[in-house]
Amino acid sequence: MDGKVTYEGAVYSSGPGVEVGDIVFVEDWDGRPASEWSVQRIGVLQSKIERYTYQIYHSNRYGKHNLSKLIPRHVLVGFANEVFGFDGWKTDIEFVETKDGFPGSTSSISIADKISADSGGGAGALADRYTVIAEASVKVTLKDGTNTRMTGFSRATTPSKIESFNKAKKEAVNDALKKALLSFEKIILEHELKTKNDFYVDGLYGSKAQKI
Template identity: 50%
Template sequence: MSSSLTNLTYDGAVYETGPGLEDLCISDLQAVEQWVDRPASAWAVQKIGVLLSKIESYTYKIYHRNRYGKHSLAKLIPVHVMIQYANEALGFDGWSLEIIQIHAADCRSVPSKDPAQDSSSDQRYEVLSEAKVRLQLKDGTNTEASGFGSAVASTRGDSFSKSKKMAINDAFKKCFLHLETIILEHEQRVASNYYVDGLYGSKSKKAQ
């Protein structure tokens, strides 16, 4: 079994059954390849490289301004910029985002800015949220990341809404930034012949 999309092959793979499964037709089983944290095709490797070059160009300018210190790239890059780069490098239909889980971890009252005032109209609320999202490219390449958000607003509803949005954006950017690690690890695995035929691995074939 092979796939032109993922450049995988299971030729030569040997399947065995355990005790009590002798009568099971092995052809009825469907092998499912897990693609978390690895590129699924040569297309992904090439397109991710383009995306990373755009991100590097953006952060290079920021890091060389004296008023900026070293910060997490997830904090430096605005969400709209990351979306723009993703659309340019991967195509508008080349990627999708799925929210796996979102949770408001904490909600507390924040003291008024003016200690002399003790009015309910000055009451503010701080909410901490955590989100887990999955980024998937159109060839099957996917990765997951968790993000965190904190927001303060005059109502609980606004605090929850803003903190959840911030958590999702944080996780979203981390997913894209993690693609660099995926590519580096993939290159090392290809060089060391890490991928082998079988259900729990695959042999990478060079493009003809």
């Protein structure tokens, strides 16, 4: 096999009341570059991240699996502003969820929380501490439409319910944002591989606009 994807010879069928000829087939553009601009800019972002990585490790042999824990949020945001421009990218918080720390107990929320006393101790000081486990999803979109989304996690335990909620929510969102910015590298690597194998059947870029 040469690894190339083709729809020649594919057989399509439809259910009652639906004509195959009326169906418009559209590829999923999420997670792939929308223009040459994003390919070039993401490459610049990655070079900045790798230089920062070198300062930490003195080598690039360690990979990127734990960079979201090592690179501060303000550093990655600064890189993004330099590379994409202050108005060249945006973030959307898609959801925030919390767990109360007990197995099988989960609550989905918009801007609310579910907080429980820490279950790891007995009476006394531990009874006055509150734990929030937060999960957040953040979508990062560049000005040409290129986008990626990632999930972040956090756990906060403090003497205050409000403080625990605010801390957990903020850290989960920050974790998701950092992972999303770091995940642009994977988008470019996959795009290069798919381009090499003639994967795209309706054009190289999702937006059709190759110049921004």
